[in-house]
Amino acid sequence: MRIDLHTHSKASDGTDTPAELVRNAAAAGLDVVALTDHDTTRGHAEAIAALPAGLTLVTGAEISCRIDGVGMHLLAYLFDPEEPEFLRERELLRDDRVPRAQTMVRTLQELGVPITWEHVARIAGDASLGRPHIATALVELGVVETVSDAFTPEWLADGGRAYAEKHELDAFKAIRLVKQAGGVTVFAHPQAVKRGEVVPESTIGDFAAYGLDGIEVDHMDHDAPTRARLRTLAADLGLLATGSSDYHGSRKFVELGECTTDPEVYGEITRRATGAFPVPGAGGR
Structure with missing residues (x-):
C-alpha cells in the first residue's frame, strides 16, 4: 500500500489542477493521497469529483504557523472544513x-x-x-x-532580502483549532534547514505535550541522518512518523510517492480523526 500524505494543487502553489493531481497520483501507483494546499480546502470538491477508482483521498491543508519568531507549517488532516473558528482563521491566512x-x-x-x-x-x-x-x-x-x-537568503527564504512577513497562526493555537475541528496534526518538514531557521527539538516536545499527533520524517528536504534523528525523536515523544512527497507538480523536482507513509501510521491517523473521513474513489469524471 503506497500512501503520500502531502501534495499541492493549483488551489495553492502546485501546477496540477486538483483533478489532474488525483489522476496523476493513481497513475503513479498510489493507493492513498492527501491534498494539503496552503491554508485552503478549495481544491477538495474537484479532487473528489475526479477521484479514480482504487485511489483514496485524504482531505487536508497545510497551515502557515509561527512560534517564537520562526515560521513553520502544520499539516492538518481530516478536519471539519466548516468548523467556524478554524474556517475564519484559514480565511485570514489566505487573504493576507x-x-x-x-x-x-x-x-x-x-x-x-x-x-x-x-x-x-x-x-x-x-x-x-x-x-x-x-x-x-x-x-x-x-x-x-x-x-x-x-528560496535562499539572496531572494525569498525566511529573512531573505525580498522576504515579507505574513499573517501566521500561533502554532499552539493551530494545533488546538485543528483538533477542535476533529482533525489530526503533523508538523511538516520540521528540519528543512535550507528553507531557513527551524523550530528547536525542545519545542517539538512542547507541541507533543499539547496534542501534536506526528512529524513528517521522510521528506525531500531531510537527508538520511536527519531522518534517523527525527524518527528517534518521534519514538521518544510518542509521535507518529509520516513520509510524503510534498509534490507541487512541475514547480519542484519531486515525484508523487517519492516518500511515503507506513500503512499502520496512516491507519492510526484515520482512527484519530473525527472531523472527516477518507474518500474512496468511485471512478471520477
Whole structure:
C-alpha cells in the first residue's frame, strides 16, 4: 500500500489542477493521497469529483504557523472544513497572501529585478498566492535557474532580502483549532534547514505535550541522518512518523510517492480523526 500524505494543487502553489493531481497520483501507483494546499480546502470538491477508482483521498491543508519568531507549517488532516473558528482563521491566512506578495514584488523591483505584479498574478491565476509563484516568475525572468534557487537568503527564504512577513497562526493555537475541528496534526518538514531557521527539538516536545499527533520524517528536504534523528525523536515523544512527497507538480523536482507513509501510521491517523473521513474513489469524471 503506497500512501503520500502531502501534495499541492493549483488551489495553492502546485501546477496540477486538483483533478489532474488525483489522476496523476493513481497513475503513479498510489493507493492513498492527501491534498494539503496552503491554508485552503478549495481544491477538495474537484479532487473528489475526479477521484479514480482504487485511489483514496485524504482531505487536508497545510497551515502557515509561527512560534517564537520562526515560521513553520502544520499539516492538518481530516478536519471539519466548516468548523467556524478554524474556517475564519484559514480565511485570514489566505487573504493576507496577496498584500504580502505585493510587498515582495515591490522589494524585488527595488533590488533591480524586472518583475511585475501582473506577471506574478498571471502565474498564480485563481490559486492561493504564495512565494512559489514569485519564484516561478524569477525563473521565467532568468534571475534564478530553479524555483528552489529562489528560496535562499539572496531572494525569498525566511529573512531573505525580498522576504515579507505574513499573517501566521500561533502554532499552539493551530494545533488546538485543528483538533477542535476533529482533525489530526503533523508538523511538516520540521528540519528543512535550507528553507531557513527551524523550530528547536525542545519545542517539538512542547507541541507533543499539547496534542501534536506526528512529524513528517521522510521528506525531500531531510537527508538520511536527519531522518534517523527525527524518527528517534518521534519514538521518544510518542509521535507518529509520516513520509510524503510534498509534490507541487512541475514547480519542484519531486515525484508523487517519492516518500511515503507506513500503512499502520496512516491507519492510526484515520482512527484519530473525527472531523472527516477518507474518500474512496468511485471512478471520477
